[in-house]
Amino acid sequence: MRLRRPKRPSRESFRRGIFLLPSLFTVGNMLAGFASILHSIGGRLEQAGWLIFLAGILDGLDGRIARLTKSTSEFGKEYDSLADVVSFGVAPAVLAFQWGLSGMGRLGWVAAFLFVVAGSVRLARFNVRADHGDRRYFVGLPIPGGAGAVTLLVLIAPEPVLTPTGSLLVCLFVLTVALLMVSTIRYRSFKDLDLRQRWPAKAFFFIAAVLSLVAFSPLPAMGVMLGIYLLSGPVGWLLHRLRRERTASPPKEVSVGEGS
Numbered sequence: 001m002r003l004r005r006p007k008r009p010s011r012e013s014f015r016r017g018i019f020l021l022p023s024l025f026t027v028g029n030m031l032a033g034f035a036s037i038l039h040s041i042g043g044r045l046e047q048a049g050w051l052i053f054l055a056g057i058l059d060g061l062d063g064r065i066a067r068l069t070k071s072t073s074e075f076g077k078e079y080d081s082l083a084d085v086v087s088f089g090v091a092p093a094v095l096a097f098q099w100g101l102s103g104m105g106r107l108g109w110v111a112a113f114l115f116v117v118a119g120s121v122r123l124a125r126f127n128v129r130a131d132h133g134d135r136r137y138f139v140g141l142p143i144p145g146g147a148g149a150v151t152l153l154v155l156i157a158p159e160p161v162l163t164p165t166g167s168l169l170v171c172l173f174v175l176t177v178a179l180l181m182v183s184t185i186r187y188r189s190f191k192d193l194d195l196r197q198r199w200p201a202k203a204f205f206f207i208a209a210v211l212s213l214v215a216f217s218p219l220p221a222m223g224v225m226l227g228i229y230l231l232s233g234p235v236g237w238l239l240h241r242l243r244r245e246r247t248a249s250p251p252k253e254v255s256v257g258e259g260s
Helices: 011-041 045-068 074-104 106-129 143-156 164-182 201-216 218-248
Strands: 137-139 186-188
Touching: 011 045, 011 074, 045 074, 045 143, 074 106, 074 143, 074 164, 106 137, 106 143, 106 164, 143 164, 143 218, 164 218, 186 218, 201 218
Parallel strands: none
Antiparallel strands: 137 186
8 A cells, every 4th residue: 555645735735824824914013012902001111001002013023034935915905004004093093191191081092093083094094105205204203102102101111190181291192193193204214224335433323322222221211212212203304494485585685875
């Protein structure tokens, strides 16, 4: 009796398996966001915040793995956006509400809901413009950046905000981040950086210094870096506008006296 050799997986089945791999990271991203929501509702705010950061890591990995394995697809892009709405829209909004907005009643949940709306609009606009425009810049603050800003604030000061003044400041911050996400202000995407090329020694020293600060004091260092990134958009927009007005204004006429 002749034994049949097991069939080797075909190249096509292997390709189908590769397409599954990025989606598993997307599911992990969504799971971390969902777990963050549950922890926020249960009052475990620090755990909820770290889970949002875990979702951010998984979100960065799924796209990179899809490009490395050449398994990008329209389904993957749309599914990734849905996961991002959960992890970077709903999860940080619930975290902000439980941390500093619950004392404001309806105004608090309206502010949290507007953050979710702004994040979903930002993602929809990104999907529409993904193949157009300058890839060096994002139009509006990316939703992971908005989620990171809210989350870092909670992790740096995890005690719930109980005073009316504090709740008002949290509300203004959440709404400001939401406005930055739906704005047309440009933010650097850093997609044009080529880590394989030669870099000056000064740049290498600066990167090493930043990594040392993050290792020594992670939350304050990340807070400073994210704050600089948040401000870079409005500051860059203001400088660009001033430069454009200066070039557009006509030169002043110099009158020459008759006796000169």
